[in-house]
Amino acid sequence: MSPIAFVYLATVLFGIGAAAVLTRRNAIIAFMGVELMLNAANLALVAFSRIHGEIDGQVMAFFVMVVAAAEVVVGLAIIIAVFRARQSISLDEPAELKG
Amino acid sequence: MISPILFWCVAFLTVVPALSLLFAKKAVHIAMAIVAVMVGLAVAYVALDAPFLGVVQIVVYTGAVMMLFLFVLMLVGVDQREEMKETLVGQRWIALFGAGGLVALLISVIADVTMEPAEDMTSGEPDAVAGLLFTDYVVIMEILGALLITAAVGALVLTHMPRLAPRRTQKEQQRDRVLAGANPVNKPMPGVYARHNALDVPALDxxxxxxxxxxxxVLEIRHQMDTATSYRADLNDPSKRVSDKPEHEATAETDSEKGEDK
Known part of the structure; x- marks a missing residue:
């Protein structure tokens, strides 16, 4: 079976993650959707690396992982800060900003 | 080439738990399902000749990132309910349509690809990845190190709470308690100097x-405390006072009586 099958799998996972980000209201669940999208992109990078027979794609995926880890740390800190201020992590709450 | 059985196992192990992102109610269940997705992706990486990335995936994602998510869920409260009321009319269906359309678009593009996969490749062992990481990509590597430090400091700054009032020291707390009329010394243990040292018997001064x-x-709230009325009665009744006789003589007598009984 060709490694291109894993690119299809990555596409499906990316779609699921995108749908979760767009539909869920809980900030943490939406954030997990973002994580799933990043991982789907990683899977596509590794699959392309295998298709080309080069290791560069894996290095790119490694960089994505590092950036994702940094992003998770800051994102979760923001969620905690918002929760402290508003006692809620609903993504609909900031709609009150429009006054 | 990759065995089809392996691919379908990985596909099942990743797509089914990932769907819980859309359908599961509780955030903790979703977090555990995403852990399963991450393990499935690690298997896929190993199958795609990237063993180093597979291990990194397990360590970073299942070990660190998802546990961080679980900790934050614990801090925020697991029972944070998600209200299902739609603020934008039909937003859910538009979102699902958009995501589905994205998948359809990407799949139609990938289906056009006619590239033959390479026959052989150097496996992504740690030394092979490191060779590339510390030669061609070394500048990016350094910048990512700076990024990680910045992220850690940023998280500390964002979650830091400034202290509004100066911290009260132990000394100040004790002074306030004594000024408020509290007894400055420790409370005695129950049963001290009393006739028996069970927990429900008040100590005697x-x-x-x-x-x-x-x-x-707690015993007081449950009405399990010995009310000590008998001790008060003994105190008020002069005939029952044993204070004239030294305590140890009285106990010695009772001990000898007990010995005779045996």
Missing amino acids: PEGKPIEDSVSR
């Missing part, structure tokens, strides 16, 4: 009066 504070407040 030097005058022989029961100290009711010495019994646990």
